[in-house]
Amino acid sequence: MDVQLLTWVIPIAGLAAIAFALYLASDVLSRDKGPQAMQDVADTIREGADAFVKRQYTTIGLLALLGAVLIGIVIFFVETRDVADVPELAGLPIAIMTSIAFLVGAACSMASGIIGMYISVRSNVRTAAAAQRSLVEAVQVAMRGGAVSGFLVVALSLLGVWAIFSVYGNLIGDVTIAEAPFLIVGFGFGASFVALFAQLGGGIYTKAADVGSDLVGKVEAGIPEDDPRNAGVVADLVGDNVGDCAGRGADLFESTAAENIGAMILGVTVFGLATANNWPNPELWIFFPLVVRAFGLLATIVAMFFIRGSETENPMNILNRGYWVTTILSVGGLALTTWLMMDTAGQLPTSGIAPWVFFFGAGLIGLATSVAFVYITQYYTAGTFRPVREIAEASKTGPATNIISGTAVGFETTAVTAITIGIALIASYWLGEQAFAGIEGAVHGGVFGTAVATMGMLMTTAYILAMDTFGPITDNAGGVAEFSRASAGAREITDRLDAVGNTTKALTKGYAIASASLAAFLLFSAYIDKVNLILGNQIENGTRAAGTLLESVNLADVGVFVAALIGAMLVYFFSSLAIRAVGVTAQSIIVEVRRQFREMPGIMDYTQRPDYARVVDITTRAALRQMVAPGLVAVATPIGVGLLLGHEAVAGMLMVGTIAGVLLATVLNNGGGAWDNAKKFIEAGHLRDENGEVIGKGTPAHAAAVVGDTVGDPFKDTAGPSLHVLVKLLATITLVLAPLFIR
């Protein structure tokens, strides 16, 4: 068999995944929608979500168009022959190609978000209906609904990168396969750009709705949480989809896109090595990231058939079964691809072991890191372990000690996070180095090792994302069951699924953080490769002195140090803006719900239906307005630093900004998750006083835990996830605009 045929697995797996997603969607849509009462509630949520999606994606679409035009103009004027990565295309061609790649990336990300949301808000009522009959069926409906989003995100990212790479690499004049990866970075930037606004807008919306409706309903009007009389609660239910499905989907779309492109850029160096050594099929080193991803998709399709179990089982076990199937099949796929694609024609490194074995090991490290983060996140945010118990205990002495304890836990989680990432990076780098040790002309083996680890980690993305969207679907199913006064049995099932959904949402954030950290090194190296390609061209043309390649990013240089300081600061400042945006948006909800209580007195005795849609609309507008400031800061700061301090300094900013962003996101995500579950721990009756009496709902300790939960909301669902996106945006923006920063 011709090994080159292996690249066809990319479109085949991509299209298969889309077909499978369509099958899952039609399966979910064909299911029972339950009694009319359920459908009425679900319709309200759906209408709100559709309205949000329409307005949000119209706004983002317009911003993306504007962005594409601006980028085209900038590149046209700045990326002259002298600073272009592919000089023969300098000027107009490269400007148009980058703008198109940007738009295609943005469009694919938006399409996966829109379709995923479309199914997500239609799966909730079907999950609630299924819960009337069977736990397993409810799990299957919710998981299939979530998987639509998961498959679309990964498949569209894969197909998008592959298609634009194929077009730019084959159909345009003189472009070689070694140059093509540099031409498609615009795709990653487009994905980042959409992700930034999708995550910011969604994150602000969801938590403003949550905090705002709690404050005006529970605190001011004295009615229970999630009471249908509160006009804000539908906005809250809509918000869960908006943040976790659309937001996190765009986040991981960006990860898979940007990291694929970065890995392909690194593959170019190995391509050169393979060509020089006459290894067969050198171009496969460039295609490798895409093929591995394709096998990950196929593994996930198979895993969907393993989501089954018994009615009495913990639903988390059912989901874990599928996750392990995905992981184990991915190991097989990884072994196959490394073995087939990394053929060195018998040439061996110093150790005498074939290079593919080392890269297979690096990929395994990536998969293991993914598993490690799933368990680390559980330890820090699940009620069965020390951290959450500690926060619940601290609630006994009031909200202040609850907050102090939660902060300490949040800070503490950085330790194991950083150490795990450190070990994964050093081990995969070492393996990569060994793979090419002693082979003449070999550079970059170590960095390519970290890239393979990242690819290994991202093989399970579709499954993880399906579990993530499982979260808002089951959360909504619970709301639908509650609103429609479904049977106690059904509500008990949706409650159990909701608790599992909280865990899967937390896991996904841990996974997103870990992949962003592993990828940072890869994207950083891709940036250096791109800069050196440009500098090398300049040296060749005599416009630059020899020996001035970017050999190192020197922290002892004052410009690099200051840029690093600004990068670390940006992470805090951006989070500050995002957190503040939640407060401002929540205010507009409070004002509107107050008005409805005042002007529609029938709401309180259930004779009048609150105007849910109006609150959704007001929240949508406010959230979209509030996302502009942090979005602009995120885009403008790296550009400003690059222009002022140059290409080496901006690399320092990227690197240290990534470190700071990953750690702060860890603090915010895990701290918020732990606060949330400390409250649930108390509500479940697990907290006791010295005499062994339960301290439960309605006690001062519970009230203190509610404060912690509310504080954690914008941390874990707005600022934290937005930081994932910021970190990757820093990478794609510098990658695309590198020519601007060359000094």
Added chain:
Amino acid sequence: MDVQLLTWVIPIAGLAAIAFALYLASDVLSRDKGPQAMQDVADTIREGADAFVKRQYTTIGLLALLGAVLIGIVIFFVETRDVADVPELAGLPIAIMTSIAFLVGAACSMASGIIGMYISVRSNVRTAAAAQRSLVEAVQVAMRGGAVSGFLVVALSLLGVWAIFSVYGNLIGDVTIAEAPFLIVGFGFGASFVALFAQLGGGIYTKAADVGSDLVGKVEAGIPEDDPRNAGVVADLVGDNVGDCAGRGADLFESTAAENIGAMILGVTVFGLATANNWPNPELWIFFPLVVRAFGLLATIVAMFFIRGSETENPMNILNRGYWVTTILSVGGLALTTWLMMDTAGQLPTSGIAPWVFFFGAGLIGLATSVAFVYITQYYTAGTFRPVREIAEASKTGPATNIISGTAVGFETTAVTAITIGIALIASYWLGEQAFAGIEGAVHGGVFGTAVATMGMLMTTAYILAMDTFGPITDNAGGVAEFSRASAGAREITDRLDAVGNTTKALTKGYAIASASLAAFLLFSAYIDKVNLILGNQIENGTRAAGTLLESVNLADVGVFVAALIGAMLVYFFSSLAIRAVGVTAQSIIVEVRRQFREMPGIMDYTQRPDYARVVDITTRAALRQMVAPGLVAVATPIGVGLLLGHEAVAGMLMVGTIAGVLLATVLNNGGGAWDNAKKFIEAGHLRDENGEVIGKGTPAHAAAVVGDTVGDPFKDTAGPSLHVLVKLLATITLVLAPLFIR
């Protein structure tokens, strides 16, 4: 006049400052102690403080002895001829010299802390007594008491460095003046070591006492804050001295010592340049930092006579008057020293302007940065501006929104902090480069420029520290007046002084952060110089390949990146341990006060006196036990990373750890300060509802603000200040142990 005589200003100013401190001390001690009731209260505080000081410094002294022995042993075995900075002293001599320097540094720091505390806890009652008569007199007593600490810290640091430099440089065999600065780094490490434990122990003690006695008194027993029936309140009053006087004193002792030594090491390079170009008195470039510091001390002595004003004036104005006198005289001193000491025998750089002019400019930037931070801190933590008002407004909707808003403000403060530091670094670096531009063989001019800026900034340290210790003295004076039921007039004066003291304490933290950030670059460069001295020796001896000097700290190297990640993580993990230590210690106070309420029923009706001393003793023991874990983590992590990843990686850790530490400390200090003042803002009756009615003490909004204040306590007084010390400890530890890390 022989310019070399200028170096004699170092011991003269140092001794003059000590003499002046003794004069101030005797002046304060000779003053009226007020009525017997005041003296009784003050005696209780004093006894508690004396007990703490005795136990704390015994512990720290023992730890320092142990540290000195361990360092001696490690250096004896590791710093062989091959990796020694001064090879002819390798082995035993350098081990003994480093150990002695370490001990002298530790002893000087401890001495200034002990004497400062001695006066501080005796000034409080005299301030209270003076407040019965006159505001201005009370300000003078408190400021003079505080200045004892300020002068001793700076003078002992100056004399200590000068003495050990003179002894090692002149009295020991072959040591040249260019080698001596490297031999005294142990002094800085000793100072860091003491500062770490003084700040940690003091910070844990003060906030545990505060939080613990509030929880058990106000929340549990329902008696007012600071009520004499609460056995914990004396511990709280003692705590203010322990944290702000002893802790911050040790912090700034370390700053002045470590940064002087670092600047002298950088001066060695300029010394080489001066020798090569036959400039007169090349050694003055090494002495420069000490001479500048001496002029700063003299300026502060003069400024003490300007602390005067009218009875109706805002006391802050009186203190500011002295600060401005110090600053203006320092500008004069800076001009004089740069002009006299930086003589290039008429040789000029490209610009044709004498080098000293540029360095004078760099020093001015340092002084300006100091002023800028004073105002930035005021903006973010004083009730007259937007941030504090925003937090107070957010308190209307409860504790959760108060915490969210305060976090957003804390995060926001990093922006102006980072930008100010960035501008100061780049500007002073640029000036330093211009100073030597075009002069043959000139390297390091830019770095030396940042060193001069740091020196300029630190000229006002003694005055800043006097203002800082003014804080606990006036705070205690308020407590004494309250306990002894002094006249309303006296209490009104002590309340006003207490409010000013809160501001000055916040300012000092801003100043400490800014100086640590400026100094980071200097200390980092000193580390690189030391490593290259060793590597250069190895290359000369043929034990190392040529061209392997540490030319850059390359963030793109995987080891450096991982070390940087660990450094940034350490900052969070260390803070987590420090914050948690406060909680654990507070628990032991709560248990003891509860016991006293239970077993001594007469306390409640004032017929029985609570056992204050026992609470102080228990708090002291608990705080000292709790400081061990974070202390060990702080010391062990850089050593571990250095041993595992080598000398370049540890430099990355130092640099990124510093960036992360400075920013997190800014967040914690300013967030905490803003929460504190939002509470005071509400208590002062400045918060109003929509109808213009005052929302004051006792309202739910006030209760929410109290939660924020309590959360901010361990942030701003334990974790934040401990991070200042951590950051500098990273620098001194790597500087001393560099030979261990050489690969």
